[in-house]
Amino acid sequence: MRGVSGEEQAVLERAAAAPMLDQVQAWAAVNSGSRNLAGLGQMAAIYADAFAALPGEIRLLEPSPVEAMEPSGALKPLAHGRNLHLRVRPEAPAQLLFTGHMDTVYGADHPFQRVSWREEGVLGGPGVADMKGGIAVLLAALEAIETSGGGQGFGYEVVINSDEEVGSPGSAALIAEAARGKKAALTYEPAALPDGTLAGARPGSGNFSIRIEGRSAHAGRNPEEGRNAVVAAADLTLRLARSRTPSLSVNPARIEGGGPNNVVPDHAILRINMRPQTVDEQRRAQQVLEDAVSLVAAEHEVGITMHGGFARPPKPLDARASCSHSCADAVPISARRSDGAPPAASATATTSPPAACPLWTRWASAAAPSIRRKNI
Numbered sequence: 001m002r003g004v005s006g007e008e009q010a011v012l013e014r015a016a017a018a019p020m021l022d023q024v025q026a027w028a029a030v031n032s033g034s035r036n037l038a039g040l041g042q043m044a045a046i047y048a049d050a051f052a053a054l055p056g057e058i059r060l061l062e063p064s065p066v067e068a069m070e071p072s073g074a075l076k077p078l079a080h081g082r083n084l085h086l087r088v089r090p091e092a093p094a095q096l097l098f099t100g101h102m103d104t105v106y107g108a109d110h111p112f113q114r115v116s117w118r119e120e121g122v123l124g125g126p127g128v129a130d131m132k133g134g135i136a137v138l139l140a141a142l143e144a145i146e147t148s149g150g151g152q153g154f155g156y157e158v159v160i161n162s163d164e165e166v167g168s169p170g171s172a173a174l175i176a177e178a179a180r181g182k183k184a185a186l187t188y189e190p191a192a193l194p195d196g197t198l199a200g201a202r203p204g205s206g207n208f209s210i211r212i213e214g215r216s217a218h219a220g221r222n223p224e225e226g227r228n229a230v231v232a233a234a235d236l237t238l239r240l241a242r243s244r245t246p247s248l249s250v251n252p253a254r255i256e257g258g259g260p261n262n263v264v265p266d267h268a269i270l271r272i273n274m275r276p277q278t279v280d281e282q283r284r285a286q287q288v289l290e291d292a293v294s295l296v297a298a299e300h301e302v303g304i305t306m307h308g309g310f311a312r313p314p315k316p317l318d319a320r321a322s323c324s325h326s327c328a329d330a331v332p333i334s335a336r337r338s339d340g341a342p343p344a345a346s347a348t349a350t351t352s353p354p355a356a357c358p359l360w361t362r363w364a365s366a367a368a369p370s371i372r373r374k375n376i
């Protein structure tokens, strides 16, 4: 069993003393719904200012171009916010990646906008847990490490993207590039359990817009000449829904199309989300989609085009990830509110990292996202 050294304890205390509560309250007051480009711009500027406390170069990068399918079936550019990128000591032999997202699921027109205390020690507000709180923890940990001089042995990149809640279409390439060659990557999503237990595995996610082109006809005069796009979309929906398994969630979210009652509809769009838990399931899902599309196209004599893909691959807890996960879990869980009050509850995890874990180092312990979200 290996505990936390005095030096590590000092870094943890420094991190816990950072003004995380004030930051989260101020940050959550800025609406940064994934589609609120003005709010995201404001958030990006705030984070760029806050992360300027760290060494290295901060840039706000334009997103990759993204197209979305309109209800008419036309593809139109869809704007996303800029993404924050920080690179520190790229020459260091050991490199880490830290990620977070600045967007939330609450748009500017959503009723949930205000930050308030739900009960003693529990703050509620848009993005407080997911994940402005996580970003405050990340910043506090990195500042504490840098101030202690403990960061000199490693370099890192921080990516805070603006479109995670909508599948990261404008930032996936940036994240993939930043992940290249890293020893470990930590993201600062809410803990899996209220006691601070970290989330490990998570499924991938793919969003698809499937356009179905049939043939219009009069419902009374010549219906046999029509090819009903809405019926084909419904058939496709049911086939895809049946491909659901415990390790693949399938959510047909919307069917658009159709028109007057006396016309066989020649146009429909099916929007669907699929979440595979493993890379094999993702492959199977892709195959299921392609098979169902060809089958429905042939059976209903309609044209089908598919737009979208799996922007986020599954992240299973494999041997390497499991190793870094248990390392992070070995960090004491404690935090202090910025008004100096003690946390409502605290616990110290005493498990040691596996002796053979190559990722366990002093800096990894202090940089781990372990501070209870409940207390900030």
Ligand SMILES: [Zn+2]
Pocket: 101, 130, 131, 164, 189, 190
């Ligand atoms: Zn999140």
